[in-house]
Amino acid sequence: MLRIAMFCVGLGVLVLMLESKTAKQAQNLQEKICFYVQANALNVRQAPNTQAQILQTLSKGAKVCEYFGVENGFLRLASGYVSTKYLSLHQRVEKPKLANASVSKKEAKILLTSTQKTPKEDDLQLARLAIFNQDYTKAKTLALKINQQNPKNIASWEIFARALYLEGNKNEAMLVLQKILAQRPDTGLLELLEQMRRGEKI
DSSP states (O other): HHHHHHHHHHHHHHHHHHHHHHHHHHHHHSSSOOOOOOSSEEEEESSSSSSSOOEEEETTTTTEEEOOOOOTTEOOSSSEEEEGEEEEOOOOOOOOOOSSSOOOOHHHHHHHHHOOOOOOOHHHHHHHHHHHHHHHHHHHHHHHHHHHTTTOHHHHHHHHHHHHHTTTHHHHHHHHHHHHHHHHHHHHHHHHHHHHHTTTTO
C-alpha cells in the first residue's frame, strides 16, 4: 500500500510539473511578436538564401508566430526559412470601395485629415520606468498599448525592442528593429540595433 501511495504522489508531482512547463511555453508563445505575410505568395525555403529549394509557400496575410531567430535576413520557422523582406508587424487590410462614388467634399476632407491618436506621455514615462525597474513584461505591455494607438510612434518601438533585448530575446529585439527601420528610417533605432548586434549593454 505504501508503495502504491508513493507511486501516486510521484505521478501527481510529474503531472503538475508537465502542466506548469506547458503553461509557461504557451505564455512565452503569446508574448512573441507575430508577423504577417505581405507578398502574394511567400516561399518557405530549405536554407536561408534565395537559391535554396522551395518547400512550400505562405499566402498573403498568413500569420507567423512560431519562429526561432533570424539568419542571413531570413526568419527560421519549423518548416524552413522565409525572407524578412516580405513580413510586416501589421496586417494590411484592403480598404473597402465606397458603394456610392458621389461623396461630398466635406466628407472626403474629413477622411483625408483624420490622424492617429497621440499616446499619452504618461504611458511612455511608465514604460521607461518599468525598464529601469527591470519589469520588462510591463514595459512591453505599455509599449504595445501605445503602438495600438499609433503604430508610427518610434519611442514605443524603441522601448519594446529594448525590453525584449534586456529579458534575453536578443534575436527578436533585433528583428523588430529591422522591420521598423525598413518602414521608418530612424538614426536612434539604427544606433540601438548596432549596439545589440555588437552585444553591448544598452
